[in-house]
Amino acid sequence: MADIRDVAQRAGCSIATVSRALNSPQLVRPETLARVQAAAAELKFRPNALGRQLRGERTGLIGVMLPTLGNPVFADCLEGIEAAIDGTGRRLLLVTTQYDPERERNAIETLLQQRVDGLLLTLADAEHSALVDDLAAEGVACQLVYNDAPQRPCVSVDNRSAAAQGVAMLIEAGHRDIVMVTGALHASDRAKRRYLGYCDAMQAAGLTPLPAFEIDFNSGARGERVREWLAQRERDGARPTALFCSNDLLALGVMRALREAGLRVPDDMSVLGFDGLAVGELLSPTLATVVQPSVEIGRHAAQRLLAQIDGRDGRTGAATAPADASLGHALILPHEIRRGGTVAAPPRTKDRH
């Protein structure tokens, strides 16, 4: 593969001139420029980004770490990120972690070794993670995505109050026996906040919050577990009339389990999701859910990261203030309650108050 030296030779100039011709054409006499371009074309010269990156200050690489792409909420967000970097000449280095903190550590280290200019991360649990502090201490440009940690650089919705509003809607519809269904609570700061929101709404209505029904995401037999749990509740005479699922994907799985258990949604059971996946609107009945603007979350996070990166031009030492202090704190985007066919009034037979 032709390198810059070959081009220089063919164009009859020095490699410095070739470099200039390619990066700052205005510094080169038009005639020389033309010769260089011709030579480069003839040799099918393809600049080696590694050489430039090793030499230069920036790589133009952005590290993106997400839990999974199996949940469209993350794919959507990635679309927003892509949209934001489009045209900036930057590229994305992508890693998924399957919500595994061990993999999170490795992935970040890997991205850093590749000398990414900045990091866009969705952590399983940002609040209990020393990782972010370490990154900040090292001066790595970084924005959290979806993680909702007030004092950190992140972009998200206010999960707690969003969840509270969703649950309030269930209560308004007449439900009193509402249970939150979620993946492992300890593994996700978002789920935890949404559970707090659930509790807020219940208490505000004078109801007693119930323990969340935690269900293993990774287990294959999810439907099975849901049915068992329902049967148990049935026996206890404590079957809820509404389920608040900590995300839409889970809601879809739960609805399937309900169907298989012979329960109709919303006649026998109301279901509320969280995320606002596009597919929810295509279902019938349509999925009621708390909508977060996923694409916008991704887009804003990327934009903030770029601003953060650009704000660091040649700064050093203690005298340096961040270009914009707001980049160091949370950006909370507005959520929205999407009413849908999966929520209705509770069945009369359950109306035991």
Added chain:
Amino acid sequence: MADIRDVAQRAGCSIATVSRALNSPQLVRPETLARVQAAAAELKFRPNALGRQLRGERTGLIGVMLPTLGNPVFADCLEGIEAAIDGTGRRLLLVTTQYDPERERNAIETLLQQRVDGLLLTLADAEHSALVDDLAAEGVACQLVYNDAPQRPCVSVDNRSAAAQGVAMLIEAGHRDIVMVTGALHASDRAKRRYLGYCDAMQAAGLTPLPAFEIDFNSGARGERVREWLAQRERDGARPTALFCSNDLLALGVMRALREAGLRVPDDMSVLGFDGLAVGELLSPTLATVVQPSVEIGRHAAQRLLAQIDGRDGRTGAATAPADASLGHALILPHEIRRGGTVAAPPRTKDRH
């Protein structure tokens, strides 16, 4: 940031020894090794991958180019790719093109400049693309994903016969007036092949294939267009009883338009998709579709690419045969017909034969 020289100094050895300690520990005396490791840890040494990559033969980077992540079929495939490279120490450089051939060119060039070890590509139209030939001529390791081009290195299903089987199922169910709905045919080799499959099935049943209904993917008013088209067909007394949609996402959009137009699925209109998105099974009625094993497609493509890359160890010149000639041809994975609630017998009133 500490570099290898700092570590060497602190460990009291040469940089070569540090390099060895890090990459081939067995070549270093345990005692020295320990000193190096200690020094590296104390200095929080983070090897610069760029240096290594510039020096070495490989970068460990895999370039992935997909049309969009908005369609889960590609996100699924990406999951398969990730699964395949997991543990190999490779990283993914991801680009999406929005089906734009111009962006495809740029993206590939960009990935090549980053010196990726290989490319995993889904092109809008692989058959009419000189790009792939150029890549092959340059000796770039590359596998096409989803593109179904018999003579090229690719992993896909047999779109033509898969579509034919799907349509045959519609015919078996009693349909004779079947129309294929698709995005711009000229923009996708898969859609074209699926249309051929549709024609095969129609002709095999003695029916006349109808022109495809092409609908712009990017237009916002998709539902609108579908309704107009339906109304037109209605006026002509030629409303089909079944629609074969070239992909599931399109099928979902079409079903929504049908619903808005007051048509019930499957009572008034049967719908068949293509892709096998997981969400299709969660709908009610469940989406009948031609299932391609998306995750497996991604996984196999990545595995073949890795084999291709590894098969190139130090080979050169004309005396070199590919490690496995099969990597240069298509790998066709089995598809599957998923029956679903969206397909039923045609309404009696349409039974005019």
Added chain:
DNA sequence: ATGAAAGCGCTAACAG
């Protein structure tokens, strides 16, 4: 406007 030269951080001969 152009060239010469000094590395960016690392690996891999080649010598000991």
Added chain:
DNA sequence: CTGTTAGCGCTTTCAT
């Protein structure tokens, strides 16, 4: 087992 050395391909002073 370890050190010395020569680059990988590029950008960027510093001269001219």
